[in-house]
Amino acid sequence: MTIADGRPAATMNDNQNMTEPPASPAWGAPFAKRSWAELRYALVTLPLAIAAVAFIVPMLYNGILWAASADGVWKLGAASRFLARKLLGEDVPAPPRPRSVASYKVRTKDGARLAKAAQEAGGKTRVWEGQPGVTVRRLPPARIAELAAAAGITIDGMQPSSAFLSWTGGRTTDPVTWRARAYFGLKLPLAVVGLVVAAVCWLGGLYYLTFPAWWSLGLHNTLGFHITTIGVAFSLCPVGAALLVTGPWLLHGVTNVDCWLIRGLLGPSSPAERIRALEESRAIAVDDAAARLRGIERDLHDGAQAQLVALSMKLGLARDKLTGDGQVDLGRVTGLVEDAHRGLLEAIIDLRTLARGIHPPVLDQGLADALGTLATRSAIPVELVTNIPERPSDAIETMAYFSAAELLTNVAKHSGARHATLEAVHVPGLLRIRVTDDGLGGARAVPGGGLCGLADRVRAVDGRVDIESPRGGPTTVTVELPSRA
Amino acid sequence: MRIVIAEDAAVIRAGLAEILTDRGHEIVAAVGDAEALKDAVAADQPDVAIVDVRMPPSHTDEGLRAAIAIRRDHPGVGILVFSQYIETRYAADLLATGSGGLGYLLKDRVADVAEFTDAISRIAAGGTALDPEVVSGLLNASRHASILGTLTAREQDVLALMAEGRSNSAIADRIFVSERAVEKHISNIFTRLNLPPSDSDHRRVLAVLAYLGT
Numbered sequence: 224m225t226i227a228d229g230r231p232a233a234t235m236n237d238n239q240n241m242t243e244p245p246a247s248p249a250w251g252a253p254f255a256k257r258s259w260a261e262l263r264y265a266l267v268t269l270p271l272a273i274a275a276v277a278f279i280v281p282m283l284y285n286g287i288l289w290a291a292s293a294d295g296v297w298k299l300g301a302a303s304r305f306l307a308r309k310l311l312g313e314d315v316p317a318p319p320r321p322r323s324v325a326s327y328k329v330r331t332k333d334g335a336r337l338a339k340a341a342q343e344a345g346g347k348t349r350v351w352e353g354q355p356g357v358t359v360r361r362l363p364p365a366r367i368a369e370l371a372a373a374a375g376i377t378i379d380g381m382q383p384s385s386a387f388l389s390w391t392g393g394r395t396t397d398p399v400t401w402r403a404r405a406y407f408g409l410k411l412p413l414a415v416v417g418l419v420v421a422a423v424c425w426l427g428g429l430y431y432l433t434f435p436a437w438w439s440l441g442l443h444n445t446l447g448f449h450i451t452t453i454g455v456a457f458s459l460c461p462v463g464a465a466l467l468v469t470g471p472w473l474l475h476g477v478t479n480v481d482c483w484l485i486r487g488l489l490g491p492s493s494p495a496e497r498i499r500a501l502e503e504s505r506a507i508a509v510d511d512a513a514a515r516l517r518g519i520e521r522d523l524h525d526g527a528q529a530q531l532v533a534l535s536m537k538l539g540l541a542r543d544k545l546t547g548d549g550q551v552d553l554g555r556v557t558g559l560v561e562d563a564h565r566g567l568l569e570a571i572i573d574l575r576t577l578a579r580g581i582h583p584p585v586l587d588q589g590l591a592d593a594l595g596t597l598a599t600r601s602a603i604p605v606e607l608v609t610n611i612p613e614r615p616s617d618a619i620e621t622m623a624y625f626s627a628a629e630l631l632t633n634v635a636k637h638s639g640a641r642h643a644t645l646e647a648v649h650v651p652g653l654l655r656i657r658v659t660d661d662g663l664g665g666a667r668a669v670p671g672g673g674l675c676g677l678a679d680r681v682r683a684v685d686g687r688v689d690i691e692s693p694r695g696g697p698t699t700v701t702v703e704l705p706s707r708a
Numbered sequence: 709m710r711i712v713i714a715e716d717a718a719v720i721r722a723g724l725a726e727i728l729t730d731r732g733h734e735i736v737a738a739v740g741d742a743e744a745l746k747d748a749v750a751a752d753q754p755d756v757a758i759v760d761v762r763m764p765p766s767h768t769d770e771g772l773r774a775a776i777a778i779r780r781d782h783p784g785v786g787i788l789v790f791s792q793y794i795e796t797r798y799a800a801d802l803l804a805t806g807s808g809g810l811g812y813l814l815k816d817r818v819a820d821v822a823e824f825t826d827a828i829s830r831i832a833a834g835g836t837a838l839d840p841e842v843v844s845g846l847l848n849a850s851r852h853a854s855i856l857g858t859l860t861a862r863e864q865d866v867l868a869l870m871a872e873g874r875s876n877s878a879i880a881d882r883i884f885v886s887e888r889a890v891e892k893h894i895s896n897i898f899t900r901l902n903l904p905p906s907d908s909d910h911r912r913v914l915a916v917l918a919y920l921g922t
Contacts, residue, residue, distance in 0.1 A: 424835065521767065528792055531716035535819035536723035540730060543821045
C-alpha cells in the first residue's frame with residue numbers, strides 16, 4: 224500500500240511512461256509487458272468503480288450525506304491512485320483530505336464593509352439581518368482581524384461556528400471530494416468499455432485464432448454464417464490475430480483516458496490545495512519535532528539522570544561511612560564504591576546511546592558508512608547494498624538513517640525474519656531506502672503505529688513510503704526521499 | 709521511622725531504601741506508581757512517604773496529585789516530594805495544603821546523606837523541608853518582590869533558609885554567625901515584612917510562605 228504524497232517526487236519505476244505506445248513494433252503489442260499491465264488494471268478497477276458508484280450515488284441524497292461520505296470518497300480516490308501507480312506507474316500526488324472549515328461569526332457595526340474586505344481576500348461572507356455583524360467563511364480568525372484593522376473596522380466579538388457546522392461546512396463543499404465523485408461517475412462507463420474491449424479482443428481473438436480446432440470439435444457459433452470447410456475455418460484465424468493485436472491498442476487508448484481523468488480529477492488541482500497539503504505535512508513535522516524532544520527528555524530523565532542520582536546516593540553513603548565516627552567497614556564501603564562505579568558505566572552507556580539517537584556521529588562520514596554501522600548492530604543478519612555516488616543533503620541523510628534504523632528494528636522485533644536486506648540507492652533527485660526481510664509479512668501502516676509515523680515524517684519532506692507485505696512474507700518497505708529537503 | 713517510597717526508577721528506589729535502612733529506618737513499602745502509593749499509605753500509615761512527581765502511567769504529575777490526596781486523607785503522614793525538577797507551580801499547589809510535615813526536594817540533595825535524613829526527620833516531626841530552589845522560585849514569583857528587594861543580602865539569605873524550614877541554630881551554622889545574630893536578622897525581617905513574630909520553626913515557615921503569597 225502507499226501512504227504519503229505531496230509534490231510528485233521522481234520515481235524509479237519499471238513501467239514505461241503513459242504516453243509511450245504499449246509496444247514496438249506494433250504487432251508485438253499482445254506480448255508487451257505494458258499491455259498485460261493495462262489489462263490487469265482494466266479488470267481490477269472495474270469492481271472498484273462499481274463499488275465506488277454504489278457508495279457515492281445513494282450518498283448524493285442530501286448535504287449531510289455529502290459530508291458524511293467525503294472521507295470515504297477520499298479513500299476511494301486514494302485506492303484508485305494506488306492502483307494506477309502500482310499497475311501503470313502513473314504517479315498522481317494525493318490531494319488534501321477533507322477537513323473541517325470553521326466559519327466565524329463577527330460582531331461589528333461595519334458588517335457590510337468587513338464583508339467586502341473579506342470577499343476581496345477570498346472569503347465567503349453573509350451579512351446578518353436584524354443585528355449588526357457578519358459571518359465569514361474560508362478565512363482564519365487572524366486574517367479577519369487583520370483585514371478589520373487595515374480597514375479601521377472595530378470588531379466587538381468573534382466566535383467560531385460549532386464543531387458540527389465546521390465539519391459539515393468543510394466537507395459538503397470540498398472541491399477535492401466533488402472532483403473524485405465526478406471521476407467515479409466517468410470511470411464506471413470507461414471501465415465497462417475497458418472490459419468489453421478486453422473480452423472481445425482477448426477472448427474473441429483467442430477464439431478465432433484457434434477457430435479450426437473449435438470447428439472440428441463442433442463447438443462453435445459463427446453468428447449465422449455457415450462454415451462448411453476447414454479452409455473457411457482457417458480463414459478466420461487472421462481475424463483472431465488482428466483482434467489480439469488491436470485489443471492492446473484499444474485498451475491503451477481507454478487507459479490513457481483513465482490516466483488523464485485521474486490526473487485531472489484525483490490529484491491536487493489548485494495551488495490552494497497544494498498549500499493545504501503542505502500545511503498538513505508542516506503540522507506533522509512540527510509535532511514530530513516536539514515529540515522527539517519529549518522523548519529525549521524522557522530518556523534522559525529515566526536513564527542517565529536516574530543513574531546519576533542513584534550514584535550520588537551510593538557515593539554520599541560511602542563518604543559518610545569513611546568520615547563518620549568509629550570503625551570504618553571497608554567491605555561495605557568497597558561495595559558501595561563498586562556499585563557506584565557500575566552505575567557510572569551504565570550512565571555513560573545510556574548517554575552514548577542517547578547521543579547517538581540524536582545524531583549518529585558516523586553519519587558525518589556519509590550515509591553508506593552510517594548504514595553499515597547500523598547493519599552490523601542489527602539483531603539479525605543484514606545484507607547491505609549501497610550505491611550513493613553523491614551525498615544527499617544532511618537532513619535527508621539523517622531522515623534516511625533513522626528510517627532505516629526504524630525499519631530494521633521493526634524487522635528484528637516483529638517480523639520473525641532470519642535475514643534482511645538493506646538497500647540504499649541515490650540517483651540525482653531521489654534517495655531510495657529499501658528494507659526487505661524473509662519474515663512473516665502482514666506489516667501494515669495503522670494510524671498511530673510506527674509505520675504510519677514514519678510515513679508522516681517522510682511525507683513532511685515530500686517523500687513517500689511503500690509497504691509490500693503479503694501474509695506469509697516477504698516484506699519490502701521502500702522509503703523514497705528527495706535529495707534535498 | 710516507618711517510611712514508604714514511591715519512585716518508578718528502580719535504581720533510585722533501591723538507593724533510597726539502602727540509605728534509609730542504613731540509618732536505621734524501616735522501609736514498609738517501596739512502590740512504583742501513585743495508586744500503589746495510596747494503597748500502601750492507607751494500609752501502613754507510615755511516618756513519612758517519599759514521593760516522586762513523575763510516575764506511570766502518564767509520567768506527568770501523578771506523584772504530586774497523590775501527595776496532595778494523601779495530605780487530605782491522612783494528615784498525620786509526612787510527605788517528601790522528591791523530583792528531578794523543581795516546579796514553582798507544584799510547590800505552590802503543595803503548600804496550599806499547609807506546610808507542616810511537608811518537604812519538596814531535588815533528588816540531587818540525597819547526595820548529602822546526613823542533610824537528607826535530617827530533612828526526613830524534620831518532616832516526620834511535622835516540620836518543613838523545602839529545597840533552596842523552591843524557595844528562590846517562590847521568592848522570585850512573589851508579588852512582594854519589591855519589598856523583598858529592600859532586605860539586605862544577609863537578611864535575604866536568612867529568609868530563604870527560614871523558608872526552607874530550618875531552625876535558628878541550623879541557619880546560624882549555615883551562614884557562620886551566632887544564633888543571636890540570626891535572631892536579630894529574623895526580627896528585622898519580620899518587622900520589614902510586617903509579619904507577626906513567632907517562635908516555632910513550623911509557624912515561621914507558615915508566616916513567610918503566607919507572605920510570599922503562595
